[in-house]
Amino acid sequence: MTAPTRTRYVQDFGVYAAVLVLLLFNALFTDNFLDLANLRTQLVQVAPVVIVALGMALVIGSEGIDLSVGSVMALAAAVIPLYLGSGMWVAIAMALLAGAAAGALNGTLVAVVNLQPIVATLALLVAGRGIALVLADGQLKQIRNPDLLALGRDQVAGLPVVVWIAILLALVVGAVVHRTTYGRQLVAVGGNRAAAQLAGLPVRRVLIVTYVLCGVFAALAGVLATARLTASDPSAIGNLMELSAITAVVVGGTPLTGGRIRVLGTVAGALLMQLLRATLIKHDLPDSTAQLVQAAIILVAVYVARQRRTT
Amino acid sequence: MTAVAEQSQQVPVARVATSERLAALAQRHGALAVLLLALLVSSLTFDAFASFDNLAGIAIQSSFLVIVALGMTFVIIGGGIDLSVGSVFALGGVLAAWASQWGMVAALVAPLLVCGGIGLLNGLIIARTGLAPFIVTLASLLGARGLLLAITSEGATTYLVPRDAVFLDLGRGTLWGLGYPVWIAVALCALGGLLLQRTGYGQAVYAVGGSEDAASLMGLPVARVKTLSYLLSGLLAGLAGCLNAARLGSGVTILGVGMELDAIAAVVIGGTLLVGGAGTISGTLCGVLLLGVIQNVINQIGNLTSSIQSVVSGAFLVVVVVTQSYLSRIRRLR
Numbered sequence: 001m002t003a004p005t006r007t008r009y010v011q012d013f014g015v016y017a018a019v020l021v022l023l024l025f026n027a028l029f030t031d032n033f034l035d036l037a038n039l040r041t042q043l044v045q046v047a048p049v050v051i052v053a054l055g056m057a058l059v060i061g062s063e064g065i066d067l068s069v070g071s072v073m074a075l076a077a078a079v080i081p082l083y084l085g086s087g088m089w090v091a092i093a094m095a096l097l098a099g100a101a102a103g104a105l106n107g108t109l110v111a112v113v114n115l116q117p118i119v120a121t122l123a124l125l126v127a128g129r130g131i132a133l134v135l136a137d138g139q140l141k142q143i144r145n146p147d148l149l150a151l152g153r154d155q156v157a158g159l160p161v162v163v164w165i166a167i168l169l170a171l172v173v174g175a176v177v178h179r180t181t182y183g184r185q186l187v188a189v190g191g192n193r194a195a196a197q198l199a200g201l202p203v204r205r206v207l208i209v210t211y212v213l214c215g216v217f218a219a220l221a222g223v224l225a226t227a228r229l230t231a232s233d234p235s236a237i238g239n240l241m242e243l244s245a246i247t248a249v250v251v252g253g254t255p256l257t258g259g260r261i262r263v264l265g266t267v268a269g270a271l272l273m274q275l276l277r278a279t280l281i282k283h284d285l286p287d288s289t290a291q292l293v294q295a296a297i298i299l300v301a302v303y304v305a306r307q308r309r310t311t
Numbered sequence: 312m313t314a315v316a317e318q319s320q321q322v323p324v325a326r327v328a329t330s331e332r333l334a335a336l337a338q339r340h341g342a343l344a345v346l347l348l349a350l351l352v353s354s355l356t357f358d359a360f361a362s363f364d365n366l367a368g369i370a371i372q373s374s375f376l377v378i379v380a381l382g383m384t385f386v387i388i389g390g391g392i393d394l395s396v397g398s399v400f401a402l403g404g405v406l407a408a409w410a411s412q413w414g415m416v417a418a419l420v421a422p423l424l425v426c427g428g429i430g431l432l433n434g435l436i437i438a439r440t441g442l443a444p445f446i447v448t449l450a451s452l453l454g455a456r457g458l459l460l461a462i463t464s465e466g467a468t469t470y471l472v473p474r475d476a477v478f479l480d481l482g483r484g485t486l487w488g489l490g491y492p493v494w495i496a497v498a499l500c501a502l503g504g505l506l507l508q509r510t511g512y513g514q515a516v517y518a519v520g521g522s523e524d525a526a527s528l529m530g531l532p533v534a535r536v537k538t539l540s541y542l543l544s545g546l547l548a549g550l551a552g553c554l555n556a557a558r559l560g561s562g563v564t565i566l567g568v569g570m571e572l573d574a575i576a577a578v579v580i581g582g583t584l585l586v587g588g589a590g591t592i593s594g595t596l597c598g599v600l601l602l603g604v605i606q607n608v609i610n611q612i613g614n615l616t617s618s619i620q621s622v623v624s625g626a627f628l629v630v631v632v633v634t635q636s637y638l639s640r641i642r643r644l645r
Contacts, residue, residue, distance in 0.1 A: 065445070109629070118392065118445070119579055119632050126572060127625020133618035243449060256443045286465050291457030295450040299436070302446050 055217030063258025071128025073238025099219020107211030152227030191259030403552025408562030430545015
């Protein structure tokens, strides 16, 4: 049951081709698109989405889904000001810890209580932002810590630190998925949980680790977004991020049915959606059109990536 | 296999049956019991809670979510999910407000046509291509928002319902102290219950949700059943938006964000399993009312921020689903 070769190529390289086509189109028809400043802006905007989407790719690869990532970003943002007095690193560590705790809760509900991932993570999506707002007293807090501000502003070798972190994480996640025992176990669990269980794999541990990683990535994105915004704003940060992240993963060719993770595809998927939005805005198409086009792209991508049912 | 399992279990049959019966009872009426308990505790704690006006307020505020969650119940029992209801609700409201200048009929027909169309499209794509409901309805969540922005000149225009419109009565009129939307929601729930329990379509929804393969082997029209459920969900979300517009007298563009989550939460709290194949409309009704009571109580306490509400609702959701999964494990013991 192999699909015809042409379909396979479209499935495997469609997202990269689409990114290239968009880049080419913009290079030819959009003024100042190839300016360094503009490209930098695009990369900075897409970096948090890439970071969250990488964690999401792991979870989706395990045949799960994590709806709570946006709320976890808000949670991390709310934790930062509480510990900034002890220095930037302590604050970041606590924020990441909060993300890990959220992930551990999600993972436990999925792996131990055997809840469906949608329901398990729905609870934190609802409660997470609430907790964040309670922690922050519902207020936006200005960030004045110079270290953290520098993290959001500084550049290394012409690229913002935020972008470097995203690139580094993509490489690390790629290596983890393809080169480590955990990565192989994760794919096996996502492909067939019952079989993995019977084969003696530590299914529960693999699932919990996966959700913890996703939570930590989301928290990191929340930290970086806070540093860029120069303010901790739990009510706004990470809003609808779960949708952007899931879209990037799915458009990148990772099937929702688990058992296969495409890390580079996920990065390309996030880039594609970002470029699409930027292109539509730069050509003065209204927001409404942009959303309709996005919806269409998602459907087309999923339809193309549809895997044949092998029984 | 089951015979062996039964023999190997050294538990008296009667005891298994009792615990199973209790578990089944808890699963079926758990939401109602918790709702009654919540009402009782709230009435004893807050003087103002049990007044007719306050309860009528909870009823009217919950009525729109009840209508949306009703459609969601059909979709979820059938093993799917519909993330687009929040956007569709907002779109229905805006369309109703816009069309109300041509009278009551237009204000009802316009949103039902468009929202029903979106629901139908969801259903057709999901049933015919086998794409994941989660992704398809995620796309229509974006698409419906896009449409909404398009007809309100990027969200800048708020259509007002003419002051003398009969349409306003639909949202603001009362009968025996309860708003019309409450009565409409109750009537729709009764109809939905009949549809689910007493018709071939309803039984097919359970069958498809229980096992799609088995249902299609039994010769049930799986694709048609699914399509119809999403169509219902779209229609009901649109109708709820339309009634809300009648109550507010305008088509507010920023409504309905996150409404799909409230609807799913209500359905889940009501005892409908997200894996499909089981669930009741009365449970969903209790789920929505419970969320309404939580919100009302938090408002009564007064010195709490509204963010506490989402924390409580989320915690509630966890407790309910964990309990549910525990109960269903007891029932599977045999």
